Amino acid sequence: MDEQLLIYTTTQKKKVPFSPITPGFVGMYVCGPTVYGHAHLGHARPAITFDLVFRYLQHVGYRVRYVRNITDVGHLVNDADEGEDKIGKKARLDQLEPMEVVQMYTNSYRLNMAKLNVLPPSIEPTATGHIIEQIELVKTILANGYAYESNGSVYFDVQKYATCFDYGKLSGRKIEDLLINTRELDGQDEKRSGLDFALWKKAQPEHIMRWPSPWGEGFPGWHAECTAMGKKYLGEVFDIHGGGMDLMFPHHEAEIAQSCASMGHEAVNYWMHNNMITINGQKMGKSLGNFITLDELFTGSHPLLEKAYSPMAIRFFILQAHYRSTLDFSNEALQAAEKGLERLMNATASIAKITPALHSTVDIDSLRQSCFAAMNDDFNSPIVIANLFDGVRMINQLIEGKAAISQPDLEKLSELYNLFVFEILGLQLEANESADNKVLSGVVDLLLTLRMEAKANKDWALSDKIRNELTAIGFAIKDLKDGFEWEIKK
RNA sequence: GGUACCUUGGCCGAGCGGCUAGGCACCGGUCUGCAAAACCGAUUACGGCGGUUCGAUUCCGCCAGGUACCUCCA
Numbered sequence: 001m002d003e004q005l006l007i008y009t010t011t012q013k014k015k016v017p018f019s020p021i022t023p024g025f026v027g028m029y030v031c032g033p034t035v036y037g038h039a040h041l042g043h044a045r046p047a048i049t050f051d052l053v054f055r056y057l058q059h060v061g062y063r064v065r066y067v068r069n070i071t072d073v074g075h076l077v078n079d080a081d082e083g084e085d086k087i088g089k090k091a092r093l094d095q096l097e098p099m100e101v102v103q104m105y106t107n108s109y110r111l112n113m114a115k116l117n118v119l120p121p122s123i124e125p126t127a128t129g130h131i132i133e134q135i136e137l138v139k140t141i142l143a144n145g146y147a148y149e150s151n152g153s154v155y156f157d158v159q160k161y162a163t164c165f166d167y168g169k170l171s172g173r174k175i176e177d178l179l180i181n182t183r184e185l186d187g188q189d190e191k192r193s194g195l196d197f198a199l200w201k202k203a204q205p206e207h208i209m210r211w212p213s214p215w216g217e218g219f220p221g222w223h224a225e226c227t228a229m230g231k232k233y234l235g236e237v238f239d240i241h242g243g244g245m246d247l248m249f250p251h252h253e254a255e256i257a258q259s260c261a262s263m264g265h266e267a268v269n270y271w272m273h274n275n276m277i278t279i280n281g282q283k284m285g286k287s288l289g290n291f292i293t294l295d296e297l298f299t300g301s302h303p304l305l306e307k308a309y310s311p312m313a314i315r316f317f318i319l320q321a322h323y324r325s326t327l328d329f330s331n332e333a334l335q336a337a338e339k340g341l342e343r344l345m346n347a348t349a350s351i352a353k354i355t356p357a358l359h360s361t362v363d364i365d366s367l368r369q370s371c372f373a374a375m376n377d378d379f380n381s382p383i384v385i386a387n388l389f390d391g392v393r394m395i396n397q398l399i400e401g402k403a404a405i406s407q408p409d410l411e412k413l414s415e416l417y418n419l420f421v422f423e424i425l426g427l428q429l430e431a432n433e434s435a436d437n438k439v440l441s442g443v444v445d446l447l448l449t450l451r452m453e454a455k456a457n458k459d460w461a462l463s464d465k466i467r468n469e470l471t472a473i474g475f476a477i478k479d480l481k482d483g484f485e486w487e488i489k490k
Numbered sequence: 491g492g493u494a495c496c497u498u499g500g501c502c503g504a505g506c507g508g509c510u511a512g513g514c515a516c517c518g519g520u521c522u523g524c525a526a527a528a529c530c531g532a533u534u535a536c537g538g539c540g541g542u543u544c545g546a547u548u549c550c551g552c553c554a555g556g557u558a559c560c561u562c563c564a
Binding site for chain 1: 491492493494495496500501502503504505511512513514515521522523524525526527528529530556557558559560561562563564
């Protein structure tokens with residue numbers, strides 16, 4: 001029953017049993033970043049969401065090929081720029097070679113993702129590395145009669161397509177509605193209809209990212225890369241396609257159209273869309289200018305941030321909400337996540353301190369079962385975490401001797417937390433930087449040793465003075481029964 | 491304007507036609523020379539108005555408020 005994995009697929013708007021095309025194998029494609037700026041909190045959401053999916057599928061025994069692209073060409077900046085692409089625009093501003101910009105932000109993205117403990121995908125293809133495949137795709141769609149050439153560009157003929165296929169099936173749009181609501185954009189006179197989207201775009205003379213093609217020098221359209229690369233690495237039909245909800249229309253709709261127009265059938269069995277991260281209730285986005293980059297979060301260098309937040313605090317914050325819900329950013333929420341994470345990690349570490357008894361008064365099997373049931377229910381990480389917190393209380397009771405656990409159950413418990421905390425949720429212990437500086441730690445240890453002596457002499461004035469002043473400088477002092485611990489406050 | 495979604499206690503955030511979600515904060519306690527930390531325990535909820543039902547936070551309708559997409563966006 002609960003052992004069946006259910007996945008919510010956007011096309012059906014409900015959870016359906018997951019059944020891979022090839023038993024034992026899963027092909028998954030996720031839309032990656034457009035590398036023209038540093039990754040922000042919003043980018044962390046799909047990366048972590050699909051990292052969870054990737055990790056979980058592997059742990060239940062699938063061999064997963066996970067493809068996440070790097071978009072390094074092709075997206076238009078805005079109406080006014082009339083076809084200049086984002087990468088090209090940024091390059092001109094920075095006086096850099098376009099590929100230099102791409103490389104810089106790709107490196108930055110990968111570094112950020114590694115800090116978040118997001119596993120690298122199996123394949124991370126770039127759009128510029130697959131120009132030939134995209135040209136072939138455009139040629140096929142042209143040959144099949146679903147596109148037309150106009151002034152050196154090639155456009156997808158949406159209305160022609162709609163006579164044979166269902167354009168709008170993913171996002172629930174209707175052609176008639178779209179026609180009514182289509183805005184008049186510049187440079188639209190090349191298109192037969194406002195709905196048509198570019199498959200290949202002619203490069204203007206000043207355009208610096210350009211490739212030769214049967215239609216002249218240009219660059220691929222906005223949606224071609226995912227269709228071309230998905231097919232190349234996962235086949236004509238594959239299991240899961242993921243991405244942010246904001247990509248549903250037009251991007252994913254266009255992908256479906258391109259697949260049908262080129263192959264006669266769709267490519268994707270399950271469409272998964274993660275929701276947005278909001279800030280003050282509004283979507284965090286580049287175009288809205290209300291985003292906080294991951295580097296800023298890690299260092300606390302943003303006016304909206306009260307402090308720095310560790311990558312694991314951010315990962316945990318994101319996992320505490322279900323991926324299909326919006327998640328609202330605030331300092332308070334992030335700090336709550338930070339503390340909750342610490343509690344979970346402390347308890348996980350202290351499983352090792354539990355002394356086994358002859359018989360158990362606790363039920364590890366049902367805890368384990370609840371965790372798997374939650375994951376099988378459309379990757380419900382917040383429920384998994386709630387279950388793990390129930391277990392935290394149990395672990396602490398075991399340590400205090402208020403509950404008992406047998407040796408075999410203790411082993412199961414330890415295995416369960418290792419599996420869910422570290423491997424499936426992908427949380428990890430964070431290095432304590434304060435211990436790195438030997439000179440500093442020597443000095444603090446010395447002061448606290450002096451304080452121990454003062455305490456032994458019941459010289460409370462001195463011992464409090466040492467503690468208070470160290471606290472004021474920024475150390476957190478913990479007295480133990482027979483010694484002390486300290487760290488630099490986060 | 492069109493389409494879809496959302497509204498849960500101080501904050502974040504799950505969920506279900508009847509059974510304590512969970513975290514953080516707050517409060518009480520254990521521990522401590524006093525603290526801190528840690529741990530234990532308790533408390534507060536389902537936007538408004540109708541309807542269906544033995545019973546609705548959960549289903550339906552209306553209203554109010556909010557968000558997303560319709561143009562690049564995770």
